[in-house]
Amino acid sequence: MSNSSLLKPKLRVLFVSHTYVVGVNQGKLEAIANTKEVELALLAPNNWKALEWNRFLNLETPCPQIRIYSAPVLFTGRVGAHLYAPWKIWQVINDFQPDLIQVEEEIFSLCALEVAVLAKLYQKPMVIFGWENQQRSLLLPRQWIRNYVMGATNLYLAGNQDGATVISNWGYKGKIEVMPQMGVDTDLFAPKIVNNNQNQLNIGFLGRLVPEKGIDILFTAVSQLRQQGLNCRITICGSGSSETDLRQMAAQRKIADVVTWKGAVRHEEAPQEIGQFDVLVLPSRTVDTWKEQFGHVIIEAMAMGIPVVGSDCGEIPNVIANRNLIFPEEDATALAVILKRAIADLDWRQEMGKYGIERVQKYYSHERIAQRLIDLWQKIISNSN
Numbered sequence: 001m002s003n004s005s006l007l008k009p010k011l012r013v014l015f016v017s018h019t020y021v022v023g024v025n026q027g028k029l030e031a032i033a034n035t036k037e038v039e040l041a042l043l044a045p046n047n048w049k050a051l052e053w054n055r056f057l058n059l060e061t062p063c064p065q066i067r068i069y070s071a072p073v074l075f076t077g078r079v080g081a082h083l084y085a086p087w088k089i090w091q092v093i094n095d096f097q098p099d100l101i102q103v104e105e106e107i108f109s110l111c112a113l114e115v116a117v118l119a120k121l122y123q124k125p126m127v128i129f130g131w132e133n134q135q136r137s138l139l140l141p142r143q144w145i146r147n148y149v150m151g152a153t154n155l156y157l158a159g160n161q162d163g164a165t166v167i168s169n170w171g172y173k174g175k176i177e178v179m180p181q182m183g184v185d186t187d188l189f190a191p192k193i194v195n196n197n198q199n200q201l202n203i204g205f206l207g208r209l210v211p212e213k214g215i216d217i218l219f220t221a222v223s224q225l226r227q228q229g230l231n232c233r234i235t236i237c238g239s240g241s242s243e244t245d246l247r248q249m250a251a252q253r254k255i256a257d258v259v260t261w262k263g264a265v266r267h268e269e270a271p272q273e274i275g276q277f278d279v280l281v282l283p284s285r286t287v288d289t290w291k292e293q294f295g296h297v298i299i300e301a302m303a304m305g306i307p308v309v310g311s312d313c314g315e316i317p318n319v320i321a322n323r324n325l326i327f328p329e330e331d332a333t334a335l336a337v338i339l340k341r342a343i344a345d346l347d348w349r350q351e352m353g354k355y356g357i358e359r360v361q362k363y364y365s366h367e368r369i370a371q372r373l374i375d376l377w378q379k380i381i382s383n384s385n
Helices: 003-007 023-034 086-096 110-122 140-152 161-169 215-227 243-252 267-274 296-303 316-320 332-344 346-364 366-384
Strands: 011-016 038-045 067-071 100-103 126-130 155-158 175-178 201-206 232-237 259-263 279-282 308-311
Touching (some): 023 038, 086 110, 100 366, 110 126, 155 161, 201 215, 201 267, 215 243, 243 259, 296 308, 308 316, 332 346
Parallel strands (some): 038 067, 126 155, 279 308
């Protein structure tokens, strides 16, 4: 290594996001810090409320390499409406002196607006990450915020292909890259030796039990398979408003005896549960206010060598990227055809498992996403000088 490379100063990047209140979500940040190419800081709320669970979350700090700044936010728990005291962001920028600021909040959010104002004032390049993937009309104040933030943004990271289209249609003229907010921990979600049972297919689902997740479609497909004399089971990991209806549906379709309900699963328990599946199915459907933005459980299962079958809702087909594993939304019969092949063709099932491992290693590990970000940041800094 040359003396010049040893003396090269590290790139200083400030992240601003409520997502990283939860320590397990900081894997990407840790992977960035571990490269030794970047000095990293994070500003996150110390009073974030998870509205879905109706409880406050403590800001976790599992990564000593990351400099943590914390402060309360107004309107905690409201992703688009929460904001810091402006002088707190000013203090953080003055103290850390970042070369670049990355805000992982929607581009029309109040938090993105207040960071954008200060980024312009301090002439700091700014990157925005957003999940928004529906072409919806915004109220006039939100439109103004969006337009102002777009004007301060050097790079927009879209969590999905639809999001890239949305931001372009909104008039953003800068550089757009498509990547998920977080990758997958390939040490935690590691391939396991699977004793495939050709006599019975264990089909897994992990997620919220709500209508848009399409679990009823999976029940219909399994009912069809049983009518053909094929042996399979379903393991449901999750909780939600539809559980009672789904239990009744399983009884109506005469499959209640092959459905196991595990309830909500903590993230650290997910590898153990996923490891029991022969395939994971994500049968999501588009509704007026939602379509699948990514489906993080897809890359977790793929990393473990578990084949993933998904509908063509939102980003699912782009993440899986294998037409043999994709079926049209609402089409239970098409899903049943894929599952029948998984039962009948063990070699194909194993091939699809290996395919998933290779795809995650190439695109979706924390380390791969970390390096992509560093490369993008360096280009921004070079263009800014």
